[in-house]
Amino acid sequence: MHKKVAALLCLSLALAESPRSLAQAYQAKPKLAVILVIDQFRGDYLDRFRTSFTTPNGFNLFLKKGAYFNSCYYDYANLKTAPGHATIGTGSYTDGHGIGSNEWWDLSRSTDHPISSVEDERYRLTGTFDDLPVPPLPAVDPKAPRVGSSPFNLKATTIGDEVRLATNGESKLFGVSLKDRAAILPSGQTANAAFWIDQSTGRFVTSTYYMPQLPEWATKFNKGPRVAQAVKDAGLDDTTQFYAMVGRTPAANSYELAFAEALIDGEQLGQHPTTDVLTVSLSANDILGHQLGPDSDAEKEMVLALDRDLNTFFSDLDKKVGLANVLVAFTADHGVAPIVRESAKLGVQSASLDLEAFSDAINESLNKHFATTKKTKFFLSALELPNLALDPRAFEALHITEADAEAAVVDAIPAAIATVGPPPQPLNNPTTTPEGSRAYSETRIDAAPRLAFVRSRVDLAAGKIPDTEFGHLIQHSYTDHGGWYVTVFPTAYQMEYLNGIQTTHFSPWSYDRHVPLGFYGADIIPGYYRNKVAPVDIAATFAAILGVNAPSSSVGHILTQIIKDSK
Known part of the structure; x- marks a missing residue:
């Protein structure tokens, strides 16, 4: 009897000391890595609205179940959408990845308009007209070639690129956003595809840089009821300005996340022998924020609605892949100034x-x-x-x-x-209070x-x-x-x-540089962290967890304090 007890004790000690299963992209541990970016989501929002978050898998996935940093600041000055998304993906700044703005002048390519950060005249859009039942605006010739987009201007690899390189292309890599630059730049050069919307119809498109035509599941989504539902949820009867009108409402986030779910299903992400990577950039907050500012009631409503939409997205991901098999990072491409x-x-x-x-x-x-x-x-x-x-x-x-x-x-x-x-004139004149003080x-x-x-x-x-x-x-x-x-x-x-x-972002001041940073996954130590970090740390930390090279110009630090020991 004593020998049996001793044997069981030795076995239990051996199991207790055995190494924990090490995360490695090569063995699909985790099965899926997700980088979630919320456009123009300032770093104080989650603390400001924290008591109003009621869902388990919305923002609380990071605040209560994951690791959250409330002092995350970009270490560069040109806080715009394209540079921010490039920085998140590459783990470097403009002096490393080359993207300095959303667009710029290049007179060798055009003398009548600035060049978009992802514009590439060597390619054409696909999915814009051929697969869509809704016609384009009358001013647009359906047969005219449409200039495509690519990561041509990106001078560095992304964390997704490094996963693809490490696994000899076995891992899949996709990017999704309402904006082309926000879909293309964080996903990188080797992405299987990046998807964004046609601004008039709201249908998702891509570029021939990635594929000659939309995959069947994407065409099915475009022809399905989801576009009409988004228009209705935005309180509109119809629109030929989907991006501007629907895009500034919570319905746009719900619509984009629904497409991301269709992509996960259609491409079977998280079902492969190596780790797949998905970047999702939600644009609605930026479209609304420019118009109404960070302190409006509409901004709070947008954030709370997004909390519910994220809960739906991550709960569905739990059913399909299992949250225990998913590594997630959450941040923003920039903050925003208050209205003057x-x-x-x-x-x-x-x-x-x-x-x-x-x-x-x-x-x-x-x-x-x-x-x-x-x-x-x-x-x-x-x-x-x-x-x-x-x-x-x-x-x-x-x-x-x-x-x-x-x-x-x-x-x-x-x-x-x-x-x-x-x-020339102040908005309002000063008055004098009964106490005689100036107000x-x-x-x-x-x-x-x-x-x-x-x-x-x-x-x-x-x-x-x-x-x-x-x-x-x-x-x-x-x-x-x-x-x-x-x-x-x-x-x-x-x-x-x-x-x-009414307001914008572009500057080195803290309100533009301050963004949230959260992580969730089996290898993440939950907690609320107050030390100063930066979005460039995402790529470095993911690379360390997945066992791949950091992106080519990465300057971020590995956030070792949130990574579980492999022993």
Whole structure:
């Protein structure tokens, strides 16, 4: 009897000391890796709305069951959609992956419009017309070729690419979003496909870079009832502006997640001998946020509705693949500034910068400086902060080099910003309270625009940037895309005036850089973590867990504190 007890004791000790099953992409442990990105989802949202989350597998999947970091900040300055998604996938910043903005001028490719970060005229869209019962807008010729999209401009691999490379292509990799750049850039160069919507009809499309036509399951989804249901759920009778109208409502998130579920089923993700990878970027929050800002009631409703939609998505994933077999990371591509009048109401020196008036003032100064005989326009159209695009043709006609041209613009900026000034009238006048103190019924007078940083592209390329934390943010944002330009950052809580858009994101200030970061999976140690981290850490951490190379330009840290020991 004693021998049997001793044997059982030894067996139990051996089992207790045996190594835990090690996560490896090569053995499909986990079966599926998911990177969830919510466009324009600022880092304070989950703490702000936390008490209102009631579902087990929505945001609580990360807050209560997973590892959540509430101090996650990007370490670069050009906080826009395309750079953010490229950063998440590659684990590097613009100076590593090359994507500096959503679009930029490349006069060798087009002289009449900026080039999209994923535009690629070598390919065509597929699924736009041939497979769709709903006709395009009348102004669009159904037989005209439509320029496709690809990850051509992405200079680095993504974590999905590295999984595909490590498994000799056995693993599948897909990206989904309403936006082409948000589907393409985080998934990477080797993706089996990236899917996004045709903005008028809402049907999902892809590019011939990936495949000559949509797979059968995607065509079935497009022809099914889900588009009409999304339009109805958005409170519309019909629309030929799906992206703009449905896209700004919670119905868009539900619609996109339904497509992601159809993709998981159609491509049998999580059912292969190696780990599959899926990136999902939800765009609705960004479309609404630009219009109504981060502090609106509609924003809160959007977040709470998304909590319910995520609960449905992850609960269904649990049934199909098993959440124990899934590794998930959750973050955002950027934050957002409050609406100028809202921050001004509380006394923050907030301002709107009229870029048209600003560039006109610089043009006037340059014409005087170069003694031109006519009113030359030295900027390309569609100006956006932070990189103001110069027209090299205008300068070259005067035999002016890029360095001299950009230096002249930099010199002209201080006087130009002074001429713009604050809006001609405050939104509301000050009043006096019964106690005699000064109060403001709605907002204080808007401040005059001020600039925090100005630098030429030539100087940025030469590294002429302060060796400070702020300077490092700027250096990480450098790109050679965009031709001649001058980088301009106003001070915090100031932004360009955008017609019909009340707030935006593009800056090095904390409200644009602060995003959530959460992880869930069998290899993740649950907890609420307060140490400062960055979205570039996702790729490095996933690479460590999956046992693959980090992406080619990865600079992130492995978050070892959240990874379970293999012993």
